[in-house]
């Protein structure tokens with residue numbers, strides 16, 4: 488069971504507290520725009536935004552709770568976070584499934600179990616091939632390349648664009664859907680994620696973060 492069709496676009500509607508578009512009113516509008524534009528699912532952070540978005544769209548929501556006080560493992564790092572995201576109405580719950588040591592928070596196996604116990608699908612955010620295999624072995628329903636380039640181990644080898652090689656490696660090995668996520672900043676790159684074998688592609692910044700989109704244009708102009 489996947490809840491959304493193969494080959495589709497998942498739009499991540501997230502805005503941190505320092506972003507002028509922070510808050511459920513703006514995120515719900517983003518979600519409606521994404522649905523109108525043809526997105527097949529949404530990725531959403533926090534209970535308020537998830538509930539607001541579930542009220543205005545029909546799309547399945549991949550919910551997360553970012554807890555930066557649990558850094559470096561901040562994406563839904565506890566079973567309590569899973570309960571909160573489920574309660575808010577998420578259909579699928581994404582969690583950090585990297586091998587990183589956790590000073591706080593729960594073991595990823597416990598987080599995964601809680602997601603399934605609550606009747607939700609588990610979306611494993613990983614940064615390496617080995618983490619992807621381990622997450623699939625553990626019973627995750629999706630494996631996503633979300634954290635490739637964002638962990639201490641992968642920062643040095645971070646690609647400027649998306650990590651297509653990782654998508655290719657995981658897709659040729661796993662039978663569960665592999666989701667391409669992270670730095671798919673153009674429609675062409677998103678298509679290349681599917682060509683690399685991804686089931687679907689998540690795009691965030693370049694659709695729902697006008698401040699970053701503006702910065703990329705300004706930079707383009709400065710570079711002439």
Ligand SMILES: CC(=O)N[C@H](C=O)[C@@H](O)[C@H](O)[C@H](O)COP(=O)(O)O
Pocket residue numbers: 499501551633634637668669670671689690691692693
């Ligand atoms: C690393 C991390 O925390 N990624 C987050 C996960 O929820 C989001 O900040 C990203 O926007 C999302 O993964 C989509 O990626 P991009 O914005 O590159 O299209």
